[in-house]
Amino acid sequence: MSPLRADLAIIADNIAPGGRVLDVGCGDGALMAALRDARGVDARGMEIDPANVELCVARGLSVIQGDADSDLSEYPDASFDYAILSQTLQTTMRPDRVLEQLLRIGRKAFVSFPNFAHWRVRLSLLWGGRMPVTRLLPVAWYATPNIHHVTVDDFRALLDERGIRVEQAWFLNGDRETSAAAANFRAEHAVFLLSRND
Amino acid sequence: MGRPPRAFATSPPPTPPACRWGDGRTLTRRLLPPNSPPTMADAAALHASRRLRLTQPLALDSGQQLDGVEIAYETYGELNADKSNAILVCHALTGDQYLASDHPITGKPGWWVRMVGPGKPIDTSRFHVICANVIGSCIGSTGPASPAADGKPYAMRFPVITVRDMVRGLVGLLDGLGIAQLHAVVGGSMGGMQALSLAANFPDRIRSALVIASSARHSAQNIAFHEVGRQAIMADPEWRGGDYYGTGKGPEKGLAVARMAAHITYLSEEGMHEKFGRKLQDRDAKTFGFDADFQIESYLRHQGLSFTDRFDANSYLYITRAMDYFDLAEEHGGLLANAFAQSKARFCLVSFDTDWLYPTAESRSIVHALNASGAAVSFVELSAPFGHDSFLLDVPALDRVVAGFLGA
Numbered sequence: 001m002s003p004l005r006a007d008l009a010i011i012a013d014n015i016a017p018g019g020r021v022l023d024v025g026c027g028d029g030a031l032m033a034a035l036r037d038a039r040g041v042d043a044r045g046m047e048i049d050p051a052n053v054e055l056c057v058a059r060g061l062s063v064i065q066g067d068a069d070s071d072l073s074e075y076p077d078a079s080f081d082y083a084i085l086s087q088t089l090q091t092t093m094r095p096d097r098v099l100e101q102l103l104r105i106g107r108k109a110f111v112s113f114p115n116f117a118h119w120r121v122r123l124s125l126l127w128g129g130r131m132p133v134t135r136l137l138p139v140a141w142y143a144t145p146n147i148h149h150v151t152v153d154d155f156r157a158l159l160d161e162r163g164i165r166v167e168q169a170w171f172l173n174g175d176r177e178t179s180a181a182a183a184n185f186r187a188e189h190a191v192f193l194l195s196r197n198d
Numbered sequence: 199m200g201r202p203p204r205a206f207a208t209s210p211p212p213t214p215p216a217c218r219w220g221d222g223r224t225l226t227r228r229l230l231p232p233n234s235p236p237t238m239a240d241a242a243a244l245h246a247s248r249r250l251r252l253t254q255p256l257a258l259d260s261g262q263q264l265d266g267v268e269i270a271y272e273t274y275g276e277l278n279a280d281k282s283n284a285i286l287v288c289h290a291l292t293g294d295q296y297l298a299s300d301h302p303i304t305g306k307p308g309w310w311v312r313m314v315g316p317g318k319p320i321d322t323s324r325f326h327v328i329c330a331n332v333i334g335s336c337i338g339s340t341g342p343a344s345p346a347a348d349g350k351p352y353a354m355r356f357p358v359i360t361v362r363d364m365v366r367g368l369v370g371l372l373d374g375l376g377i378a379q380l381h382a383v384v385g386g387s388m389g390g391m392q393a394l395s396l397a398a399n400f401p402d403r404i405r406s407a408l409v410i411a412s413s414a415r416h417s418a419q420n421i422a423f424h425e426v427g428r429q430a431i432m433a434d435p436e437w438r439g440g441d442y443y444g445t446g447k448g449p450e451k452g453l454a455v456a457r458m459a460a461h462i463t464y465l466s467e468e469g470m471h472e473k474f475g476r477k478l479q480d481r482d483a484k485t486f487g488f489d490a491d492f493q494i495e496s497y498l499r500h501q502g503l504s505f506t507d508r509f510d511a512n513s514y515l516y517i518t519r520a521m522d523y524f525d526l527a528e529e530h531g532g533l534l535a536n537a538f539a540q541s542k543a544r545f546c547l548v549s550f551d552t553d554w555l556y557p558t559a560e561s562r563s564i565v566h567a568l569n570a571s572g573a574a575v576s577f578v579e580l581s582a583p584f585g586h587d588s589f590l591l592d593v594p595a596l597d598r599v600v601a602g603f604l605g606a
Binding site: 042044050051053054055056057058059060061062063064065066074075076079 | 544546565566569570572574575576577578579580581595598599601602603605606
């Protein structure tokens with residue numbers, strides 16, 4: 001099996017064994033399978049693409065075809081130890097509401113997203129005057145599923161406003177972890193572990 | 199639901215008279231006086247199916263009980279030593295136990311032969327697959343055409359049964375076969391209702407449940423279509439209050455109309471348009487009469503007529519009634535999630551985007567309930583052009599989901 005994508009590997013390494021996990025936007029189920037096989041986690045998934053759901057079912061995973069914007073309300077409160085949203089936040093209609101749902105369903109939530117304030121993106125806009133097309137943002141503006149670009153600082157501001165606590169954060173450059181210092185400028189990608197303040 | 203339209207016949211093939219209901223009530227032969235001449239179809243029907251007689255009377259939801267229940271069934275693939283590889287496939291409204299072997303009356307291949315067999319998604323080289331005729335039906339299991347205590351057919355004296363009663367019969371069969379727990383129960387349409395009912399009422403009997411194009415309750419629209427069918431049968435003077443057995447006739451016209459109406463609900467508007475459009479049947483112009491000018495008319499008439507060869511009108515009344523009464527939430531205090539509170543099984547639900555009989559929303563509400571009860575559940579809505587009948591037809595994505603879920 002191919003190794004996990006860097007942000008997924010961080011999430012996998014930081015989930016306590018034996019818990020219950022909901023992976024929202026679980027794709028082909030790579031993270032879920034890793035959590036189940038390596039950590040004995042009871043993993044459930046939601047995925048919008050039926051072809052991906054098929055792949056997950058064939059892996060013996062329990063995955064529901066659904067849309068993060070509309071279908072998370074079906075899950076009961078606090079029914080999972082962790083809710084995971086990896087590289088999906090910026091594709092949702094209302095990222096703030098999805099975030100609230102994640103922390104309603106899960107006691108904690110992992111959220112990862114590409115940082116729109118990374119220096120390459122900034123340069124692209126500054127010098128080229130065009131919407132950036134980068135490794136993590138590979139699709140042109142008119143076709144991209146990323147309809148709500150977000151920066152590390154934007155995300156932190158939303159968390160403050162909604163009273164959401166950052167338990168831990170990781171920043172990535174390529175596949176390598178980078179320091180939290182000046183992350184809004186230097187990180188291509190961010191992973192946050194969140195919980196409610198109360 | 200029931201048999202898929204295998205190939206569209208532009209002109210209906212002639213029906214062999216030997217197996218018409220009106221000509222000898224083939225499937226109720228054992229009820230007829232011994233001097234009645236046997237037919238080919240009879241012999242096949244009598245010997246083709248295995249049959250198990252339940253040792254206990256069946257206590258029904260109506261409060262009545264059914265004695266001496268017989269369940270006709272077929273199996274495919276070997277049962278392993280610890281009896282852990284059994285899969286029960288539940289059939290739809292007009293289905294039968296001939297899942298992957300030829301139907302003795304129609305001679306047609308089994309209704310799910312594309313799905314069940316060696317190396318197929320329900321792999322008989324790995325699993326022992328059981329399919330039984332539900333009680334109330336007419337293909338060998340106890341139903342309205344079966345003899346009551348007085349030796350005469352029950353007809354309308356047969357008790358009204360429910361989907362849960364059908365499942366009680368199936369559990370009786372599993373007991374008789376010594377199978378404590380199924381690897382899986384699988385069903386489409388009414389078969390899916392049985393799978394859900396088995397999961398809810400006998401949670402220890404299954405490790406997984408695969409529910410395709412089904413619903414946890416019959417909607418007003420579902421009931422309405424069934425009522426049209428029942429009224430068509432009852433309006434046929436040959437129905438005679440259900441006492442037509444042994445008369446050499448039966449409410450074939452009414453049953454055919456019921457089937458025609460129901461068949462429309464199994465297809466999608468889009469699929470029907472694509473297949474038939476406004477094309478005329480074997481003619482160049484409209485006849486300005488009421489003959490079957492249009493291909494769709496000819497097709498439906500053929501579907502209706504050929505159905506009467508293999509199905510008993512009273513069974514149609516009883517089984518549609520059972521489906522109309524089905525409301526899994528109602529059985530469990532009004533909350534569907536309660537139905538699955540005891541279940542440790544894995545679930546997989548599949549719906550089709552063109553199925554307007556049991557639309558995706560019905561499957562979603564079941565998934566919602568399973569989620570609420572913490573069950574391990576998968577769900578996918580597949581795209582297929584064939585409407586409700588998609589579960590019986592060529593939908594490769596369904597094959598992959600079935601194989602993946604059962605094999606995992």
